[in-house]
Amino acid sequence: MNHIPKKYYIANWKTYQSISTIKRFIQASNQEADWHETIINSYIGIAASYEHLYYLHKKISKLAMHLGSQDCSAFLPGAYTGQVSIESLQDMNISFCLVGHSEVRAELGQSDMLISSKFKMLLAANISPIMCIGETLAQKNDGMALQVLYDQLEHILNFLQSYTGSTKIFIAYEPRYCIGTGIVPSSDDLQKVFCFLKSLVQQLPIAKNVMFLYGGSVSSKTVQQLHDIKEISGFLIGKASIDFQELKKIVQSDGRMV
Numbered sequence: 296m297n298h299i300p301k302k303y304y305i306a307n308w309k310t311y312q313s314i315s316t317i318k319r320f321i322q323a324s325n326q327e328a329d330w331h332e333t334i335i336n337s338y339i340g341i342a343a344s345y346e347h348l349y350y351l352h353k354k355i356s357k358l359a360m361h362l363g364s365q366d367c368s369a370f371l372p373g374a375y376t377g378q379v380s381i382e383s384l385q386d387m388n389i390s391f392c393l394v395g396h397s398e399v400r401a402e403l404g405q406s407d408m409l410i411s412s413k414f415k416m417l418l419a420a421n422i423s424p425i426m427c428i429g430e431t432l433a434q435k436n437d438g439m440a441l442q443v444l445y446d447q448l449e450h451i452l453n454f455l456q457s458y459t460g461s462t463k464i465f466i467a468y469e470p471r472y473c474i475g476t477g478i479v480p481s482s483d484d485l486q487k488v489f490c491f492l493k494s495l496v497q498q499l500p501i502a503k504n505v506m507f508l509y510g511g512s513v514s515s516k517t518v519q520q521l522h523d524i525k526e527i528s529g530f531l532i533g534k535a536s537i538d539f540q541e542l543k544k545i546v547q548s549d550g551r552m553v
């Protein structure tokens with residue numbers, strides 16, 4: 296039997312959406328009679344802003360999509376003003392949560408240590424963490440890309456040496472210079488990075504539950520070349536994912552999967 300691997304398409308809506316644009320997205324999806332056919336063998340997730348999770352969690356199963364968060368608190372519920380605890384995210388039935396997105400690292404100054412705490416707490420709650428890593432252009436040009444990626448992963452790799460749970464784990468490689476720029480790395484660069492990442496996880500007890508995603512300027516125009524990298528199990532899609540038709544084209548782009 297021909298086993299077709301599942302492909303993951305995770306929409307990171309950042310703060311692009313409002314309730315009215317989300318309603319338009321849902322209306323557009325309702326008008327697509329072939330949507331359910333399109334997504335056979337695909338997992339479609341939406342990483343929404345906190346304030347939209349409650350609205351979306353009531354709609355998401357009809358959309359045949361999964362719901363996730365863009366971040367979470369590293370604290371248990373308590374006196375933590377402005378934080379959103381994993382427990383409250385569980386009330387929204389989220390399936391996954393981004394951690395360490397480069398925008399969060401850059402704008403909120405989150406450390407690798409803090410990010411790894413969130414990662415562990417998500418696993419304890421059976422929510423799939425999507426661990427985002429990526430180098431800057433200067434780091435790439437200095438030949439430091441793989442070292443930077445390793446440093447960002449080190450805490451969680453140490454933790455995963457003794458983790459035996461069955462929750463799926465995602466590592467999303469998002470080079471900083473590719474986010475929102477229309478640039479995607481060359482196939483050679485991607486091959487090098489994903490082979491390196493795979494080599495880091497292959498000795499872990501849960502290696503088979505670790506999926507690799509690529510993010511950074513994924514669109515219906517760029518996605519075709521990305522399908523050729525066999526280590527990539529799916530995509531983390533920013534701006535292009537807020538338009539339902541564009542998201543659909545991206546999902547349909549991998550003719551082998553539908």
Ligand SMILES: O=C(CO)COP(=O)(O)O
Binds near residue numbers: 512
């Ligand atoms: O940051 C990203 C996904 O997490 C990528 O954003 P863009 O797809 O808009 O480049």
